[in-house]
Amino acid sequence: MAGLDESDLAADPFAMFESWFEGAKVLPEPNAMVVATVSTDGQPSARTVLLKGLDERGFAFYTNLQSRKGSELLANPRCALLFPWHPLQRQVRVEGVASELPREEVAAYFASRPRGARLGAWASAQSSVVTSEELARRYADADGRMPDDVSVPDHWGGFVVAPTAVEFWQGRANRMHDRWRYRRTSSGADAGWLTERLAP
Numbered sequence: 405m406a407g408l409d410e411s412d413l414a415a416d417p418f419a420m421f422e423s424w425f426e427g428a429k430v431l432p433e434p435n436a437m438v439v440a441t442v443s444t445d446g447q448p449s450a451r452t453v454l455l456k457g458l459d460e461r462g463f464a465f466y467t468n469l470q471s472r473k474g475s476e477l478l479a480n481p482r483c484a485l486l487f488p489w490h491p492l493q494r495q496v497r498v499e500g501v502a503s504e505l506p507r508e509e510v511a512a513y514f515a516s517r518p519r520g521a522r523l524g525a526w527a528s529a530q531s532s533v534v535t536s537e538e539l540a541r542r543y544a545d546a547d548g549r550m551p552d553d554v555s556v557p558d559h560w561g562g563f564v565v566a567p568t569a570v571e572f573w574q575g576r577a578n579r580m581h582d583r584w585r586y587r588r589t590s591s592g593a594d595a596g597w598l599t600e601r602l603a604p
């Protein structure tokens with residue numbers, strides 16, 4: 405496996421990620437990412453979601469805002485993301501701060517989802533304890549109430565994670581892996597990135 409040299413790095417982590425993401429499209433679900441959050445009492449938790457957007461603001465995904473990850477991000481927006489592209493011996497680690505996506509973006513994305521998935525957003529009080537019968541009933545109720553248009557629930561939204569650090573990890577022989585981290589040096593209009601090599 406070829407290494408990752410400093411000369412291979414793009415000027416910023418967004419361009420670098422887009423380059424690696426293109427290469428990862430040979431894999432199933434290349435946009436699958438682990439989102440790690442922390443509760444108010446300091447208990448970390450992690451789960452896999454799908455990246456649904458990347459722009460100058462950061463990495464975007466959608467979720468039930470009342471779910472565990474949603475409520476934890478609303479209480480403590482500091483979080484981490486991980487893209488585990490194991491067959492390529494690559495991973496991307498992101499540390500940053502999450503903020504809610506605008507409602508118009510949420511509504512536009514929600515409208516693009518299959519009808520069944522939209523009904524599921526109404527049926528599932530995500531992360532709460534539920535019986536199989538109750539879940540099926542809630543789905544059927546939503547289907548009956550909304551035979552045509554399925555509107556976006558108030559409790560369903562999205563987050564964009566503005567990165568403060570992005571690490572690109574390339575596996576190499578003898579566990580001498582290449583690790584390069586982009587670290588934000590400032591914020592606002594003067595935002596810049598420092599690149600640093602990390603020991604494997």
